[in-house]
Amino acid sequence: MTPWMSSGLIYASGLALTAGSVTLIYITTRTFNFAVASMATIGFYVSYTGVILYGGLPYKYYPFVIIIGSIVGLICYYGLNRHLLRRRAAEITLMMSTLGYDLVLLSMIQMYTDFLTKTYKLFPRRVTMNIYDFELFGEKAAAFILPFIAIVFLMGLHMFLTKTKFGVAMRATIENPVLAGASGINSDRVYLVAWVIGGGMAALGGAFIAMAQTGTPVMGMFIIPLMFAGAILGGLGSLYGGILGGFVIGMTEYAGVFYLAQRFGPWVLGYRMGIPLMLMAITLLIFPRGLAGIPLVKLFGLLAGKKRGVNA
Amino acid sequence: MTTKNGMITKIKDYMLLREVMVILVILALLTFLFTSRGVPIILTIFIDFAIFAIITMSLNLETGYTGIPQFGRVAAVIVGAFAVGSIPGRIMARFMGFPWGIEYASDTVNFKVVPQITALLASNWLLSLGFLVLSLTVAALSGAAIGWLISRPAIRLKEAYLGISLLAFGDFFMWVGHNWKGMVGGSVPVNVPDPFRIFAGNRFTIIVLVIFTIAFLVFVFLNKLTKSPFGRSLRMIRDNDMAAAAAGKNIVTVRTRSLVIGSALAAIGGGLYVLYVGSVASIGFSRLTFTFWPWAFMMLGGIGSNIGVLLGVFLLCILRTMIVIFRSQWFGFLLVVGIDPLWLEFTLMGAVIIGVILFLPYGLVPEKIEPMLPANRVKRVLAGRQ
Numbered sequence: 001m002t003p004w005m006s007s008g009l010i011y012a013s014g015l016a017l018t019a020g021s022v023t024l025i026y027i028t029t030r031t032f033n034f035a036v037a038s039m040a041t042i043g044f045y046v047s048y049t050g051v052i053l054y055g056g057l058p059y060k061y062y063p064f065v066i067i068i069g070s071i072v073g074l075i076c077y078y079g080l081n082r083h084l085l086r087r088r089a090a091e092i093t094l095m096m097s098t099l100g101y102d103l104v105l106l107s108m109i110q111m112y113t114d115f116l117t118k119t120y121k122l123f124p125r126r127v128t129m130n131i132y133d134f135e136l137f138g139e140k141a142a143a144f145i146l147p148f149i150a151i152v153f154l155m156g157l158h159m160f161l162t163k164t165k166f167g168v169a170m171r172a173t174i175e176n177p178v179l180a181g182a183s184g185i186n187s188d189r190v191y192l193v194a195w196v197i198g199g200g201m202a203a204l205g206g207a208f209i210a211m212a213q214t215g216t217p218v219m220g221m222f223i224i225p226l227m228f229a230g231a232i233l234g235g236l237g238s239l240y241g242g243i244l245g246g247f248v249i250g251m252t253e254y255a256g257v258f259y260l261a262q263r264f265g266p267w268v269l270g271y272r273m274g275i276p277l278m279l280m281a282i283t284l285l286i287f288p289r290g291l292a293g294i295p296l297v298k299l300f301g302l303l304a305g306k307k308r309g310v311n312a
Numbered sequence: 313m314t315t316k317n318g319m320i321t322k323i324k325d326y327m328l329l330r331e332v333m334v335i336l337v338i339l340a341l342l343t344f345l346f347t348s349r350g351v352p353i354i355l356t357i358f359i360d361f362a363i364f365a366i367i368t369m370s371l372n373l374e375t376g377y378t379g380i381p382q383f384g385r386v387a388a389v390i391v392g393a394f395a396v397g398s399i400p401g402r403i404m405a406r407f408m409g410f411p412w413g414i415e416y417a418s419d420t421v422n423f424k425v426v427p428q429i430t431a432l433l434a435s436n437w438l439l440s441l442g443f444l445v446l447s448l449t450v451a452a453l454s455g456a457a458i459g460w461l462i463s464r465p466a467i468r469l470k471e472a473y474l475g476i477s478l479l480a481f482g483d484f485f486m487w488v489g490h491n492w493k494g495m496v497g498g499s500v501p502v503n504v505p506d507p508f509r510i511f512a513g514n515r516f517t518i519i520v521l522v523i524f525t526i527a528f529l530v531f532v533f534l535n536k537l538t539k540s541p542f543g544r545s546l547r548m549i550r551d552n553d554m555a556a557a558a559a560g561k562n563i564v565t566v567r568t569r570s571l572v573i574g575s576a577l578a579a580i581g582g583g584l585y586v587l588y589v590g591s592v593a594s595i596g597f598s599r600l601t602f603t604f605w606p607w608a609f610m611m612l613g614g615i616g617s618n619i620g621v622l623l624g625v626f627l628l629c630i631l632r633t634m635i636v637i638f639r640s641q642w643f644g645f646l647l648v649v650g651i652d653p654l655w656l657e658f659t660l661m662g663a664v665i666i667g668v669i670l671f672l673p674y675g676l677v678p679e680k681i682e683p684m685l686p687a688n689r690v691k692r693v694l695a696g697r698q
Contacts, residue, residue, distance in 0.1 A: 095472070104662035118651075
């Protein structure tokens with residue numbers, strides 16, 4: 001593997017999970033979740049706390065990461081989002097409410113790091129998690145394990161959405177909330193499950209990202225534009241689009257920075273986050289509804305020489 | 313007819329009562345701070361208030377009146393700050409024969425050049441005034457330019473897309489500021505010539521007066537603007553863009569104009585902040601301070617109500633300062649476990665946003681529904697008909 005690829009893979013799978021979380025919560029509850037930033041940071045700190053206090057590999061603590069992320073999502077739903085959804089609040093209001101929640105969580109994370117510093121004499125403000133990793137085939141093991149975990153998690157999610165009765169009900173609510181409600185689906189529970197899964201996904205993604213980058217209390221706050229960029233690149237319409245968008249954004253950042261820095265010199269490194277955002281801006285200019293808005297059927301039809309409307 | 317009028321006056325009284333109550337709370341807090349800490353802290357609060365009032369009113373023009381979810385307020389503020397930090401000082405350096413290219417921003421040169429410019433400014437009040445006006449003009453022009461530039465790809469997008477694109481643009485300018493050493497020194501702060509040095513001992517008071525005057529002018533300007541036909545078309549587009557389009561309003565043009573005006577005003581705010589502090593540190597301009605704080609102010613005050621925004625800014629600025637001042641006194645129990653009470657600032661910001669959304673959805677002073685014409689003119693028109 002080329003040097004950028006291993007950390008790029010780790011980072012991109014983390015971004016894929018967080019962007020997927022943003023998309024999942026958006027398509028179920030119309031809420032653009034700002035709190036995904038702090039959820040990701042919380043995921044990282046849970047794995048860090050586990051490794052530093054109880055030892056072992058970071059992977060061991062990922063179940064706890066998911067559980068705590070889910071609890072954070074659950075609190076957000078019951079404390080905040082539920083009341084606003086019942087009130088039929090506007091999209092911007094929903095967005096702002098999660099921003100408020102995110103700021104409260106951010107202050108708690110900062111206090112927690114202060115607490116760790118004082119009580120355990122640690123340095124939790126700049127953490128490189130990958131020193132707790134082991135080597136596999138001459139690479140960091142995380143480059144193989146983390147994408148695998150992400151794929152397993154997403155396969156499980158896919159099975160849940162397509163094979164179980166509740167998953168089908170969830171998809172029905174996403175497609176048409178009114179009709180789903182009329183056929184007896186409890187939308188309240190659907191929203192709750194979306195927040196729980198979304199919280200778990202975001203926290204797991206944050207724990208992944210910390211394996212590729214320096215973990216800080218403002219880590220999530222710093223990369224939240226990229227999580228959103230992933231979700232928007234995916235079109236904010238389908239869960240799989242969001243996951244793909246996050247992955248593309250992550251890989252573009254690492255690959256772009258690597259090749260551009262080789263070509264133009266190291267000053268490019270400072271603008272690393274500009275590269276995926278540029279990609280997002282260009283995509284939005286051409287396809288205002290993201291990757292999902294690319295008329296694939298039409299394009300293939302054109303290539304095959306078919307006329308429009310044949311397969312409609 | 314009389315009962316209806318009676319009800320309207322009742323509602324009006326109630327609204328006025330709310331404003332008066334908020335003002336009373338503010339005054340009480342101010343007197344408390346004044347008696348316990350003295351004048352300097354009051355002046356600091358006033359400066360904070362005036363600068364954030366300008367920025368928040370510009371945000372209110374875009375979000376409250378036009379309905380653009382402006383999550384990238386920091387972009388225009390940064391551009392205004394950098395313009396004031398880089399351009400007027402360079403012009404002065406050029407005329408005085410100092411290096412004014414990229415090397416102006418390097419800390420070794422900047423350290424020597426800026427005090428000499430400041431000394432020259434302090435010798436001549438006309439020059440000082442000219443420098444101040446030049447700085448603000450440069451800030452406003454570059455802010456307007458950036459607003460126009462940002463609006464090009466973004467303005468046609470829908471709600472959430474628009475908000476996130478603006479957020480991304482704001483962050484982009486932040487990174488440019490952190491990394492581009494040639495403009496304002498990247499992560500090393502650059503000093504700014506001080507046009508207020510001529511007042512020597514009274515510098516602080518004069519700055520308060522100047523910034524207050526500018527904030528007041530902005531307030532008057534926005535009040536006039538939002539009551540003009542342009543302001544009415546803004547509100548029409550916010551409430552129902554289809555109807556506005558059907559009535560012949562060009563939505564893209566009107567929204568672009570609103571974005572340009574708002575960005576220019578926010579850039580003036582950023583420029584004044586830089587002139588007050590005396591240096592530009594690009595690290596200091598974060599999304600948290602210059603996008604999310606103004607959002608919290610605006611939501612507390614009442615989206616779409618200028619007077620409410622002013623009250624919201626004042627109240628929160630005081631509370632924020634109080635956390636900073638009394639942190640060891642009131643939150644000493646946190647210090648015992650090593651927690652810095654400064655983080656409570658974020659808790660306050662988040663709690664205000666959540667509390668306002670849940671319990672006060674229209675803010676402290678809700679937007680008043682204004683008739684298209686003033687009431688006495690409506691009466692006159694009706695009387696003329698009969």
